[in-house]
Amino acid sequence: MKSVIHVITPIVTAGFRSINDFEPCCRSDLEVTHSLLEIGPASIESEFDEALSVPDTIRRAIEAERAGAHAIVIDCMGDPGLSACREAVSIPVLGPCQTAAHVATMLGHKFSFVTVLDRLRPMIDHIVSGYGLSSSYAGFAAINIPVLEILHDMDKLGSALAVKARQTVVEDHAGAIVLGCTGFLGLAEKIEKALAADGLHVPVIDAIPLTIRMADTLVKCGLSHSKHIYPLPGKKAIAGYSMPDLWG
Amino acid sequence: MKSVIHVITPIVTAGFRSINDFEPCCRSDLEVTHSLLEIGPASIESEFDEALSVPDTIRRAIEAERAGAHAIVIDCMGDPGLSACREAVSIPVLGPCQTAAHVATMLGHKFSFVTVLDRLRPMIDHIVSGYGLSSSYAGFAAINIPVLEILHDMDKLGSALAVKARQTVVEDHAGAIVLGCTGFLGLAEKIEKALAADGLHVPVIDAIPLTIRMADTLVKCGLSHSKHIYPLPGKKAIAGYSMPDLWG
Amino acid sequence: MKSVIHVITPIVTAGFRSINDFEPCCRSDLEVTHSLLEIGPASIESEFDEALSVPDTIRRAIEAERAGAHAIVIDCMGDPGLSACREAVSIPVLGPCQTAAHVATMLGHKFSFVTVLDRLRPMIDHIVSGYGLSSSYAGFAAINIPVLEILHDMDKLGSALAVKARQTVVEDHAGAIVLGCTGFLGLAEKIEKALAADGLHVPVIDAIPLTIRMADTLVKCGLSHSKHIYPLPGKKAIAGYSMPDLWG
Amino acid sequence: MKSVIHVITPIVTAGFRSINDFEPCCRSDLEVTHSLLEIGPASIESEFDEALSVPDTIRRAIEAERAGAHAIVIDCMGDPGLSACREAVSIPVLGPCQTAAHVATMLGHKFSFVTVLDRLRPMIDHIVSGYGLSSSYAGFAAINIPVLEILHDMDKLGSALAVKARQTVVEDHAGAIVLGCTGFLGLAEKIEKALAADGLHVPVIDAIPLTIRMADTLVKCGLSHSKHIYPLPGKKAIAGYSMPDLWG
Amino acid sequence: MKSVIHVITPIVTAGFRSINDFEPCCRSDLEVTHSLLEIGPASIESEFDEALSVPDTIRRAIEAERAGAHAIVIDCMGDPGLSACREAVSIPVLGPCQTAAHVATMLGHKFSFVTVLDRLRPMIDHIVSGYGLSSSYAGFAAINIPVLEILHDMDKLGSALAVKARQTVVEDHAGAIVLGCTGFLGLAEKIEKALAADGLHVPVIDAIPLTIRMADTLVKCGLSHSKHIYPLPGKKAIAGYSMPDLWG
């Protein structure tokens, strides 16, 4: 049986992701599809941005299930709309933050987030605690360099992230690193090697490839989230959104 | 100085709230104003409903601050949009769930939620843990009677809630009860008396009057949420929402 | 209805507090009264001092309730006698430490204590954990300057506290500061401004005005602590204290 | 070297304890001495009673150290004055609640308190959490039979406690029982046998003999509490207590 | 690239597992190999049994890595030797308990263990807490029917497990069930259907297929456990075991 994993990038900006980004995850029995939002923010760097991304993420999730996807991955480290999407659909919905945080705990006992902006610290703290992983959360480190100065220069970005990763491994005793932005796709190996060159053999997690493969693992196991915990929303009027009818 | 506390009822249904509901909270130096949503669900009973209520709640919060309100209260026990609103404005934004849970902890050491629907259990669990109050959370009890059968009969509703409140006091050792729906406004006293008649002297918290007065307390103390923790969102394009310009 | 909030300063030293200190909290329907101890220590800076302050604090609480007060505030950041007073009376009894710690958690996600003496660290740690707030407690910082050198110079004291506050915001990621001594009354605004001047917009809590207003909020809401959790002590002989008869 | 362990029974009631009660703990190199209070309650069953017992307990601790005792045991399951006494003296001060709770955790993974009055539940909960043992605390069970009806009939008392102990082992999965009143001295063996007769092989801890022997263990190891954590109180005036001069 | 996942069944009993048991997990690029122990217990139902299984499990892990396996799965819900094997080898080593507990937390917020023997409760409790998942652990339920009476009758076993699973979902609010014995292979679907027939839509996790696929996911992602946390053991003499030379 072939799994179709649908990735929703919960922003309206075309060009940030290409379907080729997910190519390395594909197998003879694993296919990836992709969608963007029509309503929402250009990027996500705050609770405000997240809030605006959720309604259309839910719509995309419902559409993907109806189109025959076997699982959904929300392509943002804040896991926006994870619980609401799980209520709306029955196929597995995975967030890269939840998935990477659990796997990092398994591999390294304690893990740290390494990302761009210090302002995300309380948001990540809140998310990790909601996932029940506070006791395994070693720390948070941000490069605090304006993104625009650095995103065009992936080498410089990787080096800056490696410096922060090394610091949190040494000071906070992290045993695994979760890269805190899905835009860092492809940098994990470089950072892992930089740490290893200093004798720090610590896994660095690129959450999107992991989460796509984990979604496939759940599909192959016949597992999904609990509909007892995430039941279908009750039927009611909704003003201002063109949401597919959940109760038809 | 007179405080103006703006209450946002984050649903689109007219008639659920009247400004008179907040009358008992008013004082010579405390005024309450009120708004509903234009975009969002008819009522909130799921993560899905919450997600759809947040964008327009943020808009209402920004408008209220610009209109001169001194603090904002979100009138729903799920505290939808609390963090996002705090990013968007500088005046205090309070959620009744957070406020009632903290005050209940102060008054009763451990508290329970008593509400209508069992399906809200994981949502409340998640919220309480995000507020750092898991160790003070005694339990959750729901009457599990269809709301439509009972909301027209406040006496029957009060009695059903009192039965569940008594049970969680005795079995879960709750020292305070938080009523888990802002629609229960006015029932706290009746339930408290029913418990006291059984020798169980436990405060029962009607969260909205408490939260309005707490908002006033913060205003009078010159306190608001930390803008270090809830910084203004970064400027970016937003598609599909008519949000006031935060960066103008 | 006018609330009468009775403040007990749990030391025997006249002159430390004047009724004027509480003037800014008064409103047309909120009055503050005040008492000192006759039996107890000159000041409170240890568990030993606290222990000696509690019996007469209880007496003052019983007297205040009998004199018609609607709520009691214990004017010391160690909240001495909070539980025992709650057993002895039915009107709300609030401690500034408990109140400030809960409000700080609400406003800043995580909070730090900033105070004079490093020796109070384990005491505050113990208190905060007893309030169920350990997971929101970011840190503790003390100026470690002899009090006598500095208490006559409130400017110097404020500056020293601001340095420590800044440090715990940056290093421990506190989102709110609780001033750890009720003797710092009036310094919060200065410290908050000093932090803001460094771009750290963090609320600084002066616990006594907050706690008086919170006491009023509880009175107006008809709420008090749970007598199920803090029941009246059983009747028995007491040697060596002239305690009002609780069981008469 | 002979250890002298001084037991302070922190009440004013003569006859509750005899020095013979401690006889079984004595060894060729372990002697027990004993004192009662002159100022304080007749018995301890509330936070109020505890508060009134602490000042004279401190005095007795200081006197015992000056009289040459090597360690002090506070003979009440609420451990009244434990921290304050540790500040006042340098020899080890032990509380039976703290000692028994730690040893019960070691022996049974999780433990329950079994005692007479249900009203002590929040007090014990607070104490156990202050000792950092919440995660090992399985439950609390009280016989809820008026003490006066039963204390003259130790057989009946033992049977009632055994019923509750059995219940908390089965329902709360306790692996050890701490008897929650030092007045139950001598009942542990009977209750342990009653449990064993039902196939529940669970240690039942009589805290006073354990704590006396643990005090001796500390003395023999040259260990005491940390004076860094429990420093000598600062010198100051004290009104209304005839406390030995700590700073002479 | 084809992953070779080596499953070690850490007992000496031939016939308990066949390579066919793992057939459903295989894919065009995923192969499973298998080994038993030569030194160890006939089955594992205690800490004692586990301890005796670990040394030869380590040997099997070292051999598997040298034979070219890409990851190792320890086929016992107690995860015996997980940390020691991770020290000894560099390829991923997974335990079904750790893997299933993390995935159950992701899918159901809180999970319960359902197994045969009540005696495993403290062992599972200890393991789950070591994995940092205590706050997501809802409960433990055992069928308490002698295994020998039931293991030949998988239908009866499935029914007995379903009864306990239903009970822990309803009473402990578990949102996912982890089957607590790798010998229950194949029963998950039946139990899940029995729960769903009662309206309880809760995932039931058969840990071995999940763990094999998770091992493959890690291999495909290039991830393994942290050698910083699980470093190669220091070289030293070992008496009485024929362990492959780790330091050659």
Added chain:
Amino acid sequence: MKSVIHVITPIVTAGFRSINDFEPCCRSDLEVTHSLLEIGPASIESEFDEALSVPDTIRRAIEAERAGAHAIVIDCMGDPGLSACREAVSIPVLGPCQTAAHVATMLGHKFSFVTVLDRLRPMIDHIVSGYGLSSSYAGFAAINIPVLEILHDMDKLGSALAVKARQTVVEDHAGAIVLGCTGFLGLAEKIEKALAADGLHVPVIDAIPLTIRMADTLVKCGLSHSKHIYPLPGKKAIAGYSMPDLWG
């Protein structure tokens, strides 16, 4: 009654321990006996080493109980085989890590481990969390000097440990130090004095003398671990170990 405490040093290296090491613990009614392993590692510095030490430690425990010992102490700070030995025998089995960690919590509120190798950090972290003491665990510090360079020079070792102890007291706010290697026997007093010379009056725990005396305390109190929590293993075939018959 004389207690016989049997110490098992869980390594195969003769000469590391002499019976004289335990001499200072002996009393007229307390005798210590001692054994080494025949199967196992030369020393213990990893999970791998521990795993290889456990089977023969269990054998020694069973033999000691049969030879009439009243309690068993496992002479290694990793407490190898503690749970398995408790299943195998009925007399108390104590580990120095568990005992020292609990006593350190009692004496100093929070404690740190100070030891030789940084690699033990996750192992100690895991052990402490399994004992339910995470909230009292202040930190871990290692001297990171090759053991061979320093073990012949106990003065240099003591000085290095004192430096690290001082650091964790000041930075992590530890109130007690647990020496993290049983090979440090005799160094506690020197380190305690070095700390005191800096004004840091913190107990430093030499775990073996403490644990032997604690074992005696349990024997004298008639206490042992719970056989409800650590039941006798079920009877089954064991291959490759010559274990005494537990079920004969």
